[in-house]
Every structure is written in C-alpha cells, then in structure tokens.
Amino acid sequence: MSDGTFYQGPSGIHLASFPPKERWNDWVEIESKAWPRREEHRYSLVPTTCFNCESACGLLAYIDKDTGEIRKFEGNPEHPGSRGRNCAKGPATLNQVKDVDRIPFPLKRAGERGEGKWVQVGWDEALDDIASRIRRAIVEERENEIMYHVGRPGEDGYTERVMGAWGIDGHNSHTNICSSAARAGYAFWMGIDRPSPDHANADVIFLISSHLEAGHYFNPHAQRIIEAKAAGAKIIVFDIRLSNTATHADYWVAPQPGSEAAILLAIARNLVESGRYNREFVRRWWNWDEYLASERPDLPRTFENFEKAFLELYASFTFEYAAQEANVAVDQLRTIADVVAGAGTRFSSHNWRSAAAGHLGGWQVSRTLFLLNALLGAVATEGGVYPNAWNKFVPKPIHATPHPKHWNNVTWPEQYPLAYHEMSFLLPHLLREQNAKLDVYFTRVYNPVWTNPDGMSWIEMFKEAGRIGLHVALTPTWSETAYFADYILPMGHGPERHDIHSYETHDAQWLGFRQPVLRTAREREGEKITDTRDANPGQVWEENEFWIEMSWRIDPDGKLGIRKYFESKKNPGEKLKLDEYYGFIFENSVPGLPDRAAAEGLTPLAFMRKYGAFEVASNIGALHEIPVPQSELDDVAVSEYGRVYTRADKPAPENIVPLPSPDDDADGRRPVGVQVDGQILRGWPTPSGKLEFYSSTLATWGWREYATPQYIKSHVHPENLKPGQMVLNPIFRLPTQVHTRSANAKWLDELAHVNPLWIHPVDAERLGGMRTGDLVRITTEIGYFVLKAWVTEGIRPGVVACSHHMGRWKPGEIGQRQMAATVDLKNDKSRWSMRRKSGVAPFKSDDPDTQRIWWTDVGVHQNLTFGVQPDPISGMHCWHQAVTVERAQPGDTYGSVFVDTEKSREVFARWQAMTRSASRYSPNATRRPWWFLRPLRPSRDEYKLPV
Numbered sequence: 001m002s003d004g005t006f007y008q009g010p011s012g013i014h015l016a017s018f019p020p021k022e023r024w025n026d027w028v029e030i031e032s033k034a035w036p037r038r039e040e041h042r043y044s045l046v047p048t049t050c051f052n053c054e055s056a057c058g059l060l061a062y063i064d065k066d067t068g069e070i071r072k073f074e075g076n077p078e079h080p081g082s083r084g085r086n087c088a089k090g091p092a093t094l095n096q097v098k099d100v101d102r103i104p105f106p107l108k109r110a111g112e113r114g115e116g117k118w119v120q121v122g123w124d125e126a127l128d129d130i131a132s133r134i135r136r137a138i139v140e141e142r143e144n145e146i147m148y149h150v151g152r153p154g155e156d157g158y159t160e161r162v163m164g165a166w167g168i169d170g171h172n173s174h175t176n177i178c179s180s181a182a183r184a185g186y187a188f189w190m191g192i193d194r195p196s197p198d199h200a201n202a203d204v205i206f207l208i209s210s211h212l213e214a215g216h217y218f219n220p221h222a223q224r225i226i227e228a229k230a231a232g233a234k235i236i237v238f239d240i241r242l243s244n245t246a247t248h249a250d251y252w253v254a255p256q257p258g259s260e261a262a263i264l265l266a267i268a269r270n271l272v273e274s275g276r277y278n279r280e281f282v283r284r285w286w287n288w289d290e291y292l293a294s295e296r297p298d299l300p301r302t303f304e305n306f307e308k309a310f311l312e313l314y315a316s317f318t319f320e321y322a323a324q325e326a327n328v329a330v331d332q333l334r335t336i337a338d339v340v341a342g343a344g345t346r347f348s349s350h351n352w353r354s355a356a357a358g359h360l361g362g363w364q365v366s367r368t369l370f371l372l373n374a375l376l377g378a379v380a381t382e383g384g385v386y387p388n389a390w391n392k393f394v395p396k397p398i399h400a401t402p403h404p405k406h407w408n409n410v411t412w413p414e415q416y417p418l419a420y421h422e423m424s425f426l427l428p429h430l431l432r433e434q435n436a437k438l439d440v441y442f443t444r445v446y447n448p449v450w451t452n453p454d455g456m457s458w459i460e461m462f463k464e465a466g467r468i469g470l471h472v473a474l475t476p477t478w479s480e481t482a483y484f485a486d487y488i489l490p491m492g493h494g495p496e497r498h499d500i501h502s503y504e505t506h507d508a509q510w511l512g513f514r515q516p517v518l519r520t521a522r523e524r525e526g527e528k529i530t531d532t533r534d535a536n537p538g539q540v541w542e543e544n545e546f547w548i549e550m551s552w553r554i555d556p557d558g559k560l561g562i563r564k565y566f567e568s569k570k571n572p573g574e575k576l577k578l579d580e581y582y583g584f585i586f587e588n589s590v591p592g593l594p595d596r597a598a599a600e601g602l603t604p605l606a607f608m609r610k611y612g613a614f615e616v617a618s619n620i621g622a623l624h625e626i627p628v629p630q631s632e633l634d635d636v637a638v639s640e641y642g643r644v645y646t647r648a649d650k651p652a653p654e655n656i657v658p659l660p661s662p663d664d665d666a667d668g669r670r671p672v673g674v675q676v677d678g679q680i681l682r683g684w685p686t687p688s689g690k691l692e693f694y695s696s697t698l699a700t701w702g703w704r705e706y707a708t709p710q711y712i713k714s715h716v717h718p719e720n721l722k723p724g725q726m727v728l729n730p731i732f733r734l735p736t737q738v739h740t741r742s743a744n745a746k747w748l749d750e751l752a753h754v755n756p757l758w759i760h761p762v763d764a765e766r767l768g769g770m771r772t773g774d775l776v777r778i779t780t781e782i783g784y785f786v787l788k789a790w791v792t793e794g795i796r797p798g799v800v801a802c803s804h805h806m807g808r809w810k811p812g813e814i815g816q817r818q819m820a821a822t823v824d825l826k827n828d829k830s831r832w833s834m835r836r837k838s839g840v841a842p843f844k845s846d847d848p849d850t851q852r853i854w855w856t857d858v859g860v861h862q863n864l865t866f867g868v869q870p871d872p873i874s875g876m877h878c879w880h881q882a883v884t885v886e887r888a889q890p891g892d893t894y895g896s897v898f899v900d901t902e903k904s905r906e907v908f909a910r911w912q913a914m915t916r917s918a919s920r921y922s923p924n925a926t927r928r929p930w931w932f933l934r935p936l937r938p939s940r941d942e943y944k945l946p947v
C-alpha cells in the first residue's frame with residue numbers, strides 16, 4: 001500500500017505497529033501501569049541488535065528521557081533482516097540488563113580455583129595482570145599458550161583481528177559443537193560453508209532443521225517461511241519430534257535418526273532416473289567431467305556418460321532401501337520426491353544443526369540435501385538457495401592485521417586436517433595428549449563446562465595444576481565455567497556493546513550495528529562519552545574497548561608491533577576510539593551508506609546510530625554466472641577441467657563481488673574464473689571453480705570413498721546399537737531459551753525451565769509402564785543422569801529426546817538463582833558425581849518478581865554424561881547418543897549425574913582412531929587444504945607440516 005498506512009521501511013508492517021522514525025528522538029507513550037490516570041512518558045528510541053542468538057535481529061530500546069532507564073525493547077522496523085519482528089528472546093533482553101544476579105564488577109578468585117571465593121577488583125588491576133602475562137608469553141615466544149575461546153561471537157571478525165595483531169594463532173570457537181558438519185557438507189559443494197535459502201519466494205521448502213521455532217536465523221527465516229506458506233508453498237520437514245516446525249509441515253517425516261542422507265540420495269536418484277532435473281544446469285555447473293576422469297576412466301567424458309555413471313553410483317538407493325533405512329513408508333518418500341521435483345528452481349532447503357550435528361558422517365546430510373538443489377538448478381535463483389557469502393556484507397576494517405606466523409596444533413591438530421573449525425571441544429584431551437598448557441585462556445560468552453560434552457573433563461582441566469595458567473571468563477552472567485575462572489570480567493549484553501554483523505537472512509546484503517543504547521541516548525542529549533563503562537550498569541564494559549586497552553597494555557611503547565593496530569588513524573600515536581573505528585568503516589567500506597546518510601544530513605556513523613542497520617544491496621542474483629572482465633584475464637592459464645588462473649600479483653577485484661576466493665594455488669597463480677561453454681565466468685570458490693559433485697580434496701586427503709555425496713551409517717545406526725539401546729537426541733532447541741545467558745531472563749525462565757525425556761508410549765510401556773513424571777536413568781558410555789519422563793506420541797518410537805537448554809547448576813550459593821540448582825559436586829579420582837541439594841526458590845531482591853518465582857525445577861544437565869565423539873572428517877561432535885533407558889534405580893534422585901572421565905578418555909581415543917591424519921594422508925605435506933576456510937588463517941608457511 002502506498003497511502004502511508006504501512007511503515008515506509010523494511011518492515012512494511014502496519015504503521016500502528018511502530019513509532020515513525022522521525023519521532024524516535026522524542027516519542028511519547030502513556031504509562032499502562034498508571035491507568036486510569038493518563039501519565040505520559042517521553043522516550044528516546046535507540047536501535048541496537050539482539051545478542052540472544054545468531055540471527056542478530058534489530059531491537060529498539062525505549063529509554064525514558066526523565067529517568068535514563070531502559071523500559072522495554074521492541075523490534076526495529078528499519079532492520080532489513082528481522083523487519084521489526086522478534087522472537088520472545090528479543091524483548092527479554094530487558095530481563096538480562098536488569099537481572100539482579102548479573103555480574104556488575106570485575107572479580108578475582110580468592111581461594112582455590114573452583115572454590116567459589118571471590119574479591120572485587122578494579123579494571124586496572126585485572127588489565128595489568130593479564131596484559132603482563134600475555135606480553136611475557138609473546139616475548140618468550142610462547143604464543144600458542146594464549147587462547148581466546150568464543151561461544152557466541154555476535155560480530156564479524158573484530159576479535160580475530162585482535163589475535164592477528166598479537167601475532168597468535170589463538171582463536172578458538174564453539175563451531176564444532178554446533179555447525180561444522182553442516183558447513184562441511186555445503187563447503188565441499190560450493191566452497192562456501194553456509195546456505196542462504198530464499199524461503200520467501202520458494203514453492204517448496206525442505207527443512208532438516210527447526211526454523212519455525214529455533215533454527216539458524218530463526219526469526220528472519222521463520223517469518224519468510226510463513227510468508228511463502230501463506231502464498232501456497234509446500235513445506236517438507238524431517239524431524240524425529242512433532243516439533244513446532246513439524247506441525248506446520250505439509251509433509252512431515254520422522255525418519256530413523258541418521259538415515260536422512262539415504263532418503264535424500266534416493267530422491268536424487270529418482271530425479272535423474274525420471275528426467276526431472278535441470279540437465280542444463282548440471283551440465284554447465286557440476287564438475288562432472290572431473291568425476292568421470294577420476295572415478296570412471298572407463299567411460300568417455302561425455303555428459304550422457306555422467307548421467308549413466310550417476311545412476312550406477314546410486315543404484316542401491318532405491319525408495320525401498322531408503323524406506324527400510326529410515327523405517328518409514330515407501331510411498332511417503334515417493335510423494336516427497338514428486339513434490340521436490342515439482343519445485344524446479346524455486347526449491348529452498350536448509351540443514352544446519354539437527355541431523356548434521358547428530359551423527360557420524362552428519363556432514364553428508366547437508367551435502368545430500370544440497371544435491372537436490374544442485375540437481376534442480378535451484379542455486380542462486382529466486383526461491384532457491386544462495387551461498388551465504390553472497391547474501392552478507394563484511395566491510396573492511398580500519399586496520400588490516402597480518403596472518404599469524406604460528407600454527408596451534410591444539411586447536412587444529414594434524415589428525416583432523418579437514419575439520420571445519422577448531423577442535424574446540426577436545427581441548428582437555430588434546431592438551432593432555434600433547435602435554436601442552438595454556439598460560440592465558442579467555443572464555444568469552446562461552447560455557448564449555450555446561451554446553452560442551454564431557455564437562456567433567458573440562459573441570460579436571462581447570463583444576464589440574466599447571467595446565468591453565470590463568471583463566472579469564474569474559475561474561476555478563478554467572479556460568480558453570482566462570483566458577484572455574486581466575487578473573488570474571490563483566491562484559492555487556494547486546495544493548496551494552498558495539499558490534500557490526502551481517503547474516504544471510506534473504507537475497508540481500510545488510511549491515512547491522514549493535515550499540516550501547518544508554519551511551520547513545522546520552523550522547524543524543526549532548527553528553528560526551530568515550531568509554532562505554534560510563535554509561536553501562538555497574539562497571540560493565542564492552543569487549544571492543546577492552547581489547548584496545550588490553551593491547552595497549554601488552555605493548556605500551558609499540559615495540560612489539562601490536563599497538564599500531566589499536567591506534568587512531570586521524571591522530572597517530574593516540575588510542576583508537578570506537579567512534580573513529582566504526583566511523584571509518586561506515587565512511588569508507590560500505591557502498592551507498594555515505595550518500596544515504598548525507599541525504600539526511602548525517603554522517604554515516606550518525607546514520608547507523610540513528611537506524612541501526614543499512615541495506616547495502618538486494619537481489620544479488622547468480623554471481624557465478626558473471627563473466628570475468630577482460631582486464632583480469634591477461635596471462636591466464638587454464639586447467640584440464642577449465643579452471644582459469646591469472647598471475648598472483650594481479651590484485652583481486654575490489655569488493656564488488658563478495659566471492660571468497662580459494663586464493664592462489666601452489667604455483668603462485670590465483671584462480672579467477674572457470675570456463676563454461678567457451679566463456680570465462682566467475683564460478684565458485686572451489687578447486688574446480690564449479691559446484692563439486694566430486695571433491696578432489698576428499699579424494700586426495702585420504703577419503704576417496706566419500707569424494708561424492710554418500711550415505712554414512714551413523715554411530716547410532718541400528719546396526720551399531722547394543723541390544724536394548726535407544727537413540728537419544730539431546731540437541732533440540734526450545735524457542736524461548738538460548739544456552740547460558742537466557743537463564744538470566746525471568747520471562748523466558750517462567751515460560752520454559754524443565755527438560756523432561758520425550759518418550760513414546762510404546763517405549764514407555766515396554767519399559768515397565770513408565771508414566772509421565774516417573775524418574776528415568778539414562779546410561780551413556782561414560783556415565784548416567786536421572787530425569788523425569790514425558791510420555792508423548794510426539795516422538796518417533798525407539799528414540800528419546802531431551803532439550804539441551806536446561807539443567808543449569810552452581811556448586812555453591814554464589815551465582816544465578818532463578819534457573820540454577822545448587823549441587824553437591826564430588827570427585828574420587830576419575831569418578832565424578834553431582835547431586836542436587838536444592839532447586840530454585842523465591843528470593844528477595846530489588847526486583848519484586850524474584851519473590852514470585854513459582855518453579856523449583858530447572859531440569860537436568862545431560863551433556864556431562866556424553867563422551868566426545870568427533871567426526872573424523874568434519875570434526876563435528878556427533879551429539880546423538882546410544883543410551884540405555886530404564887527406570888531410576890534405588891538411590892537415584894532427580895538431577896543426579898555420574899561420570900567416569902577415565903571412560904571419556906577411552907571414548908576420545910576410539911573416535912580419534914578413526915581419523916586420517918595430515919602427516920600420513922596429506923597430498924602435499926601441508927596440514928590442511930589451503931583453499932579451506934579457516935578463521936584467523938596463519939601465513940602460508942605455517943601450513944607446512946613439520947619435517
């Protein structure tokens with residue numbers, strides 16, 4: 001509608017939903033609590049970005065102009081990704097800001113590590129202590145003893161550049177307990193590790209994920225999926241639970257966990273066999289000729305022969321076979337194949353965690369799902385799936401930092417050359433195996449003791465003398481990991497910090513700006529604030545200013561070459577301020593932003609402070625089809641399969657086409673495009689330049705059997721289960737919780753605070769007539785936990801499930817009180833037991849709501865009882881567990897956990913034995929394929945294996 005009824009910004013929602021942006025500096029609302037009295041409040045509305053999941057939706061903080069207090073958060077209608085909408089966790093940011101149990105001051109350990117004794121310290125003392133240790137480690141060339149381990153990054157590369165400036169290979173992430181498997185599957189195809197489905201324009205949406213309640217880019221994707229559904233799109237969902245996503249499906253399949261790839265291959269085979277696929281797209285864009293040359297040298301290299309070879313390769317993947325593996329009706333699979341075939345290029349699909357994260361070989365789930373897109377030609381099409389790099393925008397920073405001249409074998413061990421991210425969850429095992437130590441270890445919004453599998457091994461690591469010199473927890477809230485820190489440094493929640501980010505929510509590129517809203521509101525009123533601590537509650541800081549200050553203290557005179565990366569460009573020798581840092585980026589690295597800002601009489605920084613987001617481009621289209629300009633094509637060389645290289649000294653094109661490049665090859669040439677039907681096109685950042693049905697990388701790094709999309713039988717495949725064992729899915733998300741920090745949001749806790757065991761009535765009956773509420777013991781390979789049953793038909797028989805959000809605990813009285821049970825943690829050599837002393841209860845505080853806490857149960861911590869199960873290729877922890885389910889035994893109490901870490905070491909050794917190490921299998925004496933994505937990539941020399 002063009003009559004102004006609808007908001008004239010990205011949201012396009014009815015005007016009444018949002019205050020008009022012209023009045024954001026002085027917005028008036030009537031106080032609802034004062035009714036029937038008319039009490040007006042004047043607000044400054046300041047945009048920022050939600051930090052409660054990876055979606056980075058826009059928020060609008062309502063700051064009372066009289067009290068300077070944040071009253072609420074609503075959606076930011078100017079944000080192109082979220083378009084003014086949020087899930088429950090967005091507005092609940094207010095709870096986190098006002099949480100009475102948050103950590104307002106820096107704390108230092110007073111007793112033994114883990115003893116729970118703390119003293120308040122000043123920032124200066126903490127900074128000097130930590131900086132001096134880091135400086136000493138760098139000067140003494142112990143760079144690999146410094147590690148920064150991030151849970152929720154919420155930003156695009158800031159801290160990686162800090163590590164780069166320090167010259168250390170010290171970045172560690174949570175990705176291998178989250179998305180490495182799915183990423184690997186996509187990366188083997190596209191050279192880009194995330195999909196960007198254009199759900200809104202799809203005719204068929206295929207989800208092996210739970211996007212309508214919790215998936216990756218949950219709210220931005222969910223609203224677009226619902227739009228498509230309203231327009232008639234069909235939704236296919238694979239989920240062993242009748243989840244909120246499954247309830248919205250037109251076709252819901254609950255397959256045997258781990259059988260997904262078998263089904264997808266059967267559909268793929270059917271599409272080719274029946275001729276219902278995009279033959280021209282496959283001929284042009286798959287590296288089928290390389291496949292034939294490598295795997296079928298008996299056949300002449302024609303496309304017709306490839307079609308024949310494809311059907312031979314997947315001959316065994318009939319619907320009957322897939323139905324048998326999945327234990328579902330064969331007709332259901334046939335129907336779904338017909339629906340998929342009918343989508344044409346309007347076929348969007350997504351797998352992120354879910355089955356990919358659950359299984360040995362889970363990376364083949366995303367790979368075989370994308371195979372369907374690749375067959376239909378639904379790649380970079382309207383309603384299809386884009387590579388994420390085309391649908392996000394990463395601006396250049398003010399200072400580019402160098403590639404570290406180190407390789408950290410603890411995070412990137414030789415055994416996992418194809419691991420898609422750091423082997424983060426193996427840290428306790430790898431430190432022990434390599435007899436390595438960390439002098440300074442930062443955990444940042446990361447709670448591995450609770451979030452990771454095998455948390456007791458983490459506690460052992462923290463308690464072992466000499467293994468971790470100094471543990472610094474950068475966190476806004478108490479966590480199970482923070483209890484084992486030496487310093488706890490209070491970092492800001494989403495509305496208390498700066499970050500920029502951009503995510504693939506649809507076919508566009510946008511840049512979001514997270515900002516400390518109280519600081520911005522006060523600056524609007526004319527105050528000058530240069531340190532976010534001056535505006536945040538207590539002494540809560542933000543990491544960006546913290547890292548600048550820390551870096552100056554590590555290198556006060558600049559002689560280590562670090563300080564220069566944290567200096568002002570305008571005033572060399574002075575400390576960089578964040579206004580300059582972000583102002584520089586917005587002025588120089590974001591096309592269109594300076595003009596758009598100028599049109600409103602604003603600087604680019606002022607524009608971003610006012611609106612919080614900017615759409616850089618939309619309708620990106622098929623970048624792989626763009627011809628490479630002649631100017632880039634002098635002195636080219638063309639490979640046997642059409643990859644086009646140019647001189648390495650020729651500069652890469654400016655950021656006009658955000659296409660990651662696999663970089664120069666070993667001969668010093670840079671791939672620039674690929675020949676397709678006689679034209680040189682931009683292509684894909686893979687070794688071949690095409691979509692790689694055949695991965696020469698997998699073939700040459702020791703995994704030739706998986707060089708094409710395949711079905712790998714999971715570690716919880718029925719053949720691998722012992723008699724009586726069931727499959728436990730421990731990783732489903734709830735819509736109203738994230739990991740650690742949402743426990744500090746009272747509205748969310750009231751909505752969801754328990755994680756009972758989903759069990760089908762058939763299984764409940766088989767197990768002795770189990771009823772909802774009965775105590776159940778779940779035994780894993782390394783221990784057991786005790787929880788309550790929830791008997792429901794909403795789960796596949798033979799499988800049980802338990803949400804991973806709950807079961808927060810604290811070993812003493814200090815800490816989180818509304819969602820963490822108080823426990824007794826005991827240890828005898830490798831045997832650990834945890835018993836619940838008390839649940840939660842009402843308590844007095846400045847917030848009257850804490851006296852209204854009506855729940856006592858906060859769920860059970862299951863991850864402690866999982867051994868580490870690293871996939872030998874992707875490196876992903878394979879979350880699903882083979883378990884024994886039985887009634888609780890005498891003496892078992894709710895929430896009890898028992899673990900033997902000796903057994904967890906055996907599990908680690910068994911899974912590690914499946915790997916094929918770089919030292920044995922690398923085709924070129926390097927640690928990892930050079931073209932593979934790697935956060936904080938070291939210099940090329942560091943890729944060489946030690947001689």
Ligand code: SF4
Pocket residue numbers: 050051052053054055056057082085086087088089090091217218219220
């Ligand atoms: S989906 Fe919800 S939690 Fe995630 S960023 Fe958006 S509002 Fe926040």
